[in-house]
Amino acid sequence: MQIKDIIQYLNIIAPPEQKEDWDNIGLIVGNSQDEVTIALLCLDVTIDVIQEAKNLGAQLIISHHPFIFRPISSITNETFLGKKILEVIKSGISVFSAHTNLDASDQGINAYIAELLELNNVKRFDLLDSTWQGGRMGELKEPMTLKQLARKVQEVFNDDMIRYSGNAQNQIKKIAFISGGAGKTDYIDAAISRGIDCYISADFNHHSMLEAYEKDFPVIYCSHYYMERIILKRLKELLNQKFDGVEFILSTTEQNPMSRL
Numbered sequence: 669m670q671i672k673d674i675i676q677y678l679n680i681i682a683p684p685e686q687k688e689d690w691d692n693i694g695l696i697v698g699n700s701q702d703e704v705t706i707a708l709l710c711l712d713v714t715i716d717v718i719q720e721a722k723n724l725g726a727q728l729i730i731s732h733h734p735f736i737f738r739p740i741s742s743i744t745n746e747t748f749l750g751k752k753i754l755e756v757i758k759s760g761i762s763v764f765s766a767h768t769n770l771d772a773s774d775q776g777i778n779a780y781i782a783e784l785l786e787l788n789n790v791k792r793f794d795l796l797d798s799t800w801q802g803g804r805m806g807e808l809k810e811p812m813t814l815k816q817l818a819r820k821v822q823e824v825f826n827d828d829m830i831r832y833s834g835n836a837q838n839q840i841k842k843i844a845f846i847s848g849g850a851g852k853t854d855y856i857d858a859a860i861s862r863g864i865d866c867y868i869s870a871d872f873n874h875h876s877m878l879e880a881y882e883k884d885f886p887v888i889y890c891s892h893y894y895m896e897r898i899i900l901k902r903l904k905e906l907l908n909q910k911f912d913g914v915e916f917i918l919s920t921t922e923q924n925p926m927s928r929l
Contacts, residue, residue: 672700682770698762710919734765772802777899803846827894834886893924
């Protein structure tokens with residue numbers, strides 16, 4: 669089995685044309701002609717993940733977040749990113765990333781979240797003038813309070829750092845969400861304009877949360893790590909169904925960079 673065979677299938681799961689214009693996806697480092705028997709799945713390509721891949725004898729790392737994101741002018745061991753790039757090249761490990769295209773895909777993160785939350789009448793959701801539409805909106809099977817929904821989200825994501833803004837007893841029926849870093853005021857306003865009862869995402873800043881609070885609009889604030897890492901289990905299942913000769917392994921070394929007291 670060659671890496672290009674896995675890439676071809678990943679591009680079906682997460683079509684590259686669904687990415688945002690600013691994103692960097694695909695084969696980031698490596699040779700698509702290389703043979704692969706072990707692939708490591710992760711959210712982020714950290715130093716620990718690279719060492720884990722080496723210990724496993726993996727030839728491929730499949731990540732959600734691209735570890736080369738912006739243009740770089742040099743690759744040396746004097747920068748943290750340079751050390752990681754040099755290490756994967758030296759170790760003969762290829763790195764492939766599916767990012768916003770996996771967010772938006774019908775088999776991607778947001779579609780999977782809608783399934784886990786058991787939503788009805790699921791539709792795509794994003795900013796009103798956006799062509800990306802990576803998020804989803806839908807209706808809960810039964811109305812619940814904001815606090816009950818926050819607890820449900822906590823259980824689904826296995827996220828021990830869930831926070832929320834709004835009256836805990838507010839009744840919620842229709843929700844919208846975008847995985848990862850979509851906790852901006854524009855997204856909150858888009859949700860309000862579409863009659864959403866609660867918006868869920870990660871990486872809200874103080875001012876966007878304050879605006880939601882002043883507008884009496886419920887918001888649930890998830891950990892970026894937990895909200896997006898859930899897709900790795902589904903991705904592994906899909907890859908296992910397609911490829912018999914490759915062992916797909918979920919990283920056990922990466923962890924949420926944030927900790928609770």
